Amino acid sequence: MSLCSNVALAVAIALGLAGCSERGGADPYALMEGENIYKAECASCHGAKLEGQADWRTRRPDGKLPAPPHDASGHTWHHPMVQLVAIAKHGMVPPNAPEGYVSDMPAFAGKLTDRQIENVLLWIESQWPAEIKQRRTEMLQRR
Numbered sequence: 352m353s354l355c356s357n358v359a360l361a362v363a364i365a366l367g368l369a370g371c372s373e374r375g376g377a378d379p380y381a382l383m384e385g386e387n388i389y390k391a392e393c394a395s396c397h398g399a400k401l402e403g404q405a406d407w408r409t410r411r412p413d414g415k416l417p418a419p420p421h422d423a424s425g426h427t428w429h430h431p432m433v434q435l436v437a438i439a440k441h442g443m444v445p446p447n448a449p450e451g452y453v454s455d456m457p458a459f460a461g462k463l464t465d466r467q468i469e470n471v472l473l474w475i476e477s478q479w480p481a482e483i484k485q486r487r488t489e490m491l492q493r494r
């Protein structure tokens with residue numbers, strides 16, 4: 352084996368290990384991918400700074416809700432990760448919305464892999480202030 356391929360192997364192992372770091376911990380590669388996906392797939396509705404669309408609590412004349420913020424002012428952080436993943440994968444369908452509910456939130460299953468969906472949500476989570484993360488942990492423990 353040449354020196355080059357040994358180096359390539361060492362780099363691959365290092366990257367592989369980085370990918371195995373603890374869930375919820377700051378895996379920089381996962382967060383970087385998540386941020387890029389957010390910008391490409393989510394920011395157009397949920398806002399470049401996670402701020403959501405204006406008057407997001409008020410239904411539009413067509414009956415649909417605007418996109419909510421994913422920052423501390425929204426309620427994304429109130430929900431457990433499994434529920435957020437399910438919404439991002441399947442959209443606003445049961446059990447996360449009533450049967451027949453009409454929403455602009457797309458279903459990303461088929462477009463993004465499970466890992467990409469998880470990484471974009473991990474990146475969103477990484478943007479929450481420490482106080483919100485703390486409140487979220489307490490709130491979800493009470494369930």
Ligand code: HEC
Pocket residue numbers: 388389392393394395396397415416417418419425426427428430435438439443453454455456457459471472
């Ligand atoms: C075309 C606009 C649009 C795009 C693009 C979009 N969303 Fe949404 N999203 C919405 C709307 C609208 C809602 C609120 C749905 C409702 O309650 O009717 C929503 C709701 C959500 C929720 C539930 C939030 C909560 O607080 O309960 C999550 C999670 C979510 N979106 C994640 C994502 C992610 C992740 C992406 C990118 C991969 C994304 N969305 C892209 C429009 C969009």
